[in-house]
Amino acid sequence: MDALLSWKPQTWVDYVLLYIAPGFGMAMYLLAKAIRERPSEFARGLLNVLGKKLTLVDRIKDGAVYCFALACVLLGWPGFMIWYFMNKKAEVARQEFQDRPEFDCAPEYLVAAVNPVDAEITSYVIDPLGKVPALPFGHLNKAWGNFLANMLDEQDELWSFYIPMGSKVGKYQRMCRAEIRGYAQVRDGKILAEFMTESD
Amino acid sequence: MTAQVSERLIYAGNKEISLFSNPLSLFLRQTEISFVSPHTANWRGYVGTWKIIETDGVERLYLVKLAAHKSYEEIIGLSDVFPGFDKVFAHWFTGQLRCPQGAQLEYVHMGYGSTYEYDLLMDFKRGVLVNKHARHNEVPPKKEEKDIPSFLRRSQ
Numbered sequence: 001m002d003a004l005l006s007w008k009p010q011t012w013v014d015y016v017l018l019y020i021a022p023g024f025g026m027a028m029y030l031l032a033k034a035i036r037e038r039p040s041e042f043a044r045g046l047l048n049v050l051g052k053k054l055t056l057v058d059r060i061k062d063g064a065v066y067c068f069a070l071a072c073v074l075l076g077w078p079g080f081m082i083w084y085f086m087n088k089k090a091e092v093a094r095q096e097f098q099d100r101p102e103f104d105c106a107p108e109y110l111v112a113a114v115n116p117v118d119a120e121i122t123s124y125v126i127d128p129l130g131k132v133p134a135l136p137f138g139h140l141n142k143a144w145g146n147f148l149a150n151m152l153d154e155q156d157e158l159w160s161f162y163i164p165m166g167s168k169v170g171k172y173q174r175m176c177r178a179e180i181r182g183y184a185q186v187r188d189g190k191i192l193a194e195f196m197t198e199s200d
Numbered sequence: 201m202t203a204q205v206s207e208r209l210i211y212a213g214n215k216e217i218s219l220f221s222n223p224l225s226l227f228l229r230q231t232e233i234s235f236v237s238p239h240t241a242n243w244r245g246y247v248g249t250w251k252i253i254e255t256d257g258v259e260r261l262y263l264v265k266l267a268a269h270k271s272y273e274e275i276i277g278l279s280d281v282f283p284g285f286d287k288v289f290a291h292w293f294t295g296q297l298r299c300p301q302g303a304q305l306e307y308v309h310m311g312y313g314s315t316y317e318y319d320l321l322m323d324f325k326r327g328v329l330v331n332k333h334a335r336h337n338e339v340p341p342k343k344e345e346k347d348i349p350s351f352l353r354r355s356q
């Protein structure tokens with residue numbers, strides 16, 4: 001151990017070995033990952049049935065590709081390291097985007113903080129044929145109840161929102177074909193839920 | 201995606217016409233109700249029949265009939281989704297209804313994408329009809345090979 005710690009590179013070969021050591025570690029990691037992710041027994045069986053069984057030539061080609069990739073990683077490991085971390089970062093960002101809830105309302109569409117009682121007072125629907133329940137938000141009353149039931153935190157605020165027609169809404173920024181109105185559950189400026197009262 | 205079976209609209213007397221809009225979608229989204237698709241031409245799992253009824257000079261949109269697939273076999277009606285109501289005022293609907301009229305100029309095998317001679321367009325605000333007009337459609341220009349992305353072309 002002492003000998004290893006006291007070792008210092010002296011010749012250019014030592015320096016080359018020192019340079020490729022992290023690359024070797026990285027290559028081994030990538031190789032293990034590739035082995036772990038290789039097609040399962042079932043997938044290989046399917047490929048055999050489809051007449052896509054690996055021939056000897058294919059295996060030699062694969063081996064050559066792996067050797068070439070190994071050499072690239074050994075020599076160009078700093079670049080691969082940068083690529084690896086950038087890829088990881090992009091993957092995390094992609095996952096965050098996928099996990100983001102699909103709300104049409106965004107902070108720029110919030111109008112004003114409102115009291116739930118005031119919101120209910122103005123929400124009754126008048127229909128001369130009486131085809132709406134005499135409850136706040138009419139047929140949407142149950143949905144309103146569920147929306148309010150989730151506003152348990154003291155920090156939660158109820159905000160009204162208005163989205164003009166033609167605005168880009170939602171996670172995928174689709175264009176809305178009609179104006180949208182409703183209420184949003186807001187905590188620390190972040191929208192946690194929405195209740196739409198009007199849309200197409 | 202297959203062309204979708206349309207909603208129905210009873211308008212101008214008892215004439216029933218196709219409706220290429222889904223006014224029930226906000227209600228279903230808010231109440232977290234969903235139906236089962238019986239086939240590829242009905243992904244939403246229901247067909248609603250709507251009627252515009254005039255009262256005191258104001259025309260309102262009502263859902264008067266519903267055939268919704270609770271399961272592949274079981275079809276439920278309006279009173280199952282809206283207990284105690286034989287008609288439902290669509291007070292949540294703000295937007296435009298599109299009713300295709302006349303001959304079909306172009307068939308599109310997706311959603312409500314087909315083009316017809318005319319579109320009867322009706323604008324609603326909270327379920328109340330506020331404007332209506334007709335739009336005359338032309339036969340859409342045929343797409344040339346160069347307008348199609350290379351990977352979708354028949355000959356590369």
